[in-house]
Amino acid sequence: MASSLNHAQTKCFTCTKGKAMYKCEGCGQSFCFPHLADHNRQIAQALDDIEDYRNIFKQTLTQYQQQPDEHLFIKRINHWEQNSIQLIQQTAQQARDTIYEYINKRVAKIDMKLNTLTNEMREYRNENDFNEIHLKYLKFELNCLQEELDRSNDIEIKEDSILIRKLDVIKAKEPKCSIDIKWNSNAITIAGGHGEGDQLNQFNMPHSITLDDDQNIYVADLWNNRIVQWKTDATEGEIVAGGNGKGSKNNQLNHPSDVIIDRTNSAFIIADRDNKRVVRWCRQNPYEGETIISNVHCICLTMNENGDLYVGDNSKHEVRRWRMGDNDGLLVAGGNGQGGRLHELNEPRCIVVDENESIYVSDTGNHRVMKWIRGAKEGIVVAGGNGKGDSLKQLSYPYGICVDQHETVYIADYMNHRIVRWLKDSTEGELVVGDCVEGDNDNQLNGPSGIAFDNENNLYVVNQENNRVQKFTVCDKKCS
Secondary structure, eight states, X not given: OOEEEEOSSOOOTTTOOOSSEEEETTTOOEEOHHHHHHHHHHHHHHHHHHHHHHHHHHHHHHHHHHOGGGSHHHHHHHHHHHTSOGGGHHHHHHHHHHHHHHHHHHHHHHHHHHHHHHHHHHHHHHHTOOOHHHHHHHHHHHHHHHHHHHOOTTEEEEEEOSSSOEEEEEETTOOOOOTTOOBOSSOEEEEEOSOBXXXXXXXXXXXXXXXXXXXXXXXXXXXXXXXXXXXXXXXXXXXXXXXXXXSSSTTOBSSEEEEEEETTXXXXXXXXXXXXXXXXXXXXXXXXXXXXXXXXXXEEEEEOTTXXXXXXXXXXXXXXXXXXXXXXXEEEEEOSOBOSSTTOBSSEEEEEEOTTOOEEEEEGGGTEEEEEOTTOSSOEEEEEOSOXXXXXXXXXXXXXXXXXXXXOEEEEEGGGTEEEXXXXXXXXXXXXXXXXSXXXXXXXXXXXXEEEEOTTOOXXXXXXXXTEXXXXXXXXXXXX
């Protein structure tokens, strides 16, 4: 408890006598030596009270962790389920899982902050160096955490009043793309950009990208035989799978071409292309993966909301859906040999599945993007299909794709060094970023192979030939 000797002719704040005074740096009052000890004991008692408050709050936090069913929204979901028919019980469980995920993520974040505050409090106690300022700070931070825990207005429950009532959990600030969105033409390099190489700040032919909920990016670093995580504002990446040389051992990869995140099982699913396998790499065990699908020339992956895995086979020119326990996947696109007819594919490079289980495929060798409606025997051309070229009606080896809620298709147009989008039912595309000239300037691309969007609709592009990942931010209203 900080104090300093004060030789000025002041009086003790407690006894008002003029003696050798000691000034408390916390409250600014002066005390004689006996009453300074009393004052320090009062401060210590105040810290004890705050620690009691902390202990009570920790109990509350633990209850949130151990009893998620007591959450207000969970109770509403349970009430809805009891008054509904059996056909919608699955929907109720999906809603509960969404709330559980929301609560657990928020509580874990608060718990991390509380641990930090606890360490600070312990340091004050151990070093016996604290005053009223520190106490006010600790109490203020605890109050903020309590308010954060109590806050529940950032989600809502929406019920549909049709005959069979539907219940949805609507998360706040769910990003929705708009046809009016534009992106700045100059990008920020957020990963790589230091030439070709195998150092942690380099790539060697990066192929695809995915993002987690915290906007960390994960890149399939093709020729380095590894999956690399780049956290926000990081100057180098971290290997999260592979990185042990090219090979077929459980701790190795051989030209991984795609990676997705299995949030349910906290794992990465990797297209281990030249090992002709799909591997699951648990995040809790970063040292080796396990093969979940064999004998497939897998170049691209995606997963639907039910956890079904869709695998694009570049040699068989097909896409199959794999469910838990399947020995053979179900053919859902292509599978009729290499060709350019509507029931054929030619080197699929990327796949996206929507909520209706329609499948979008970048049909690279045919310079088009196809949509296969669930159960269909042939696909529909939704972009390109007018031969190889650089007009806005054409594509040239489309690689990575994304599809928004309006069925707008965003395409990494590889050999045209640009990102384009095709609106639903459009006969030509719109330029998003880049142009048909390769380059390494901030406004240029060179072989874009993978694309992704974050929660704020910023665009991430894997710039393969430049061995970097660029971020194109959304334009403000003044952007032209």
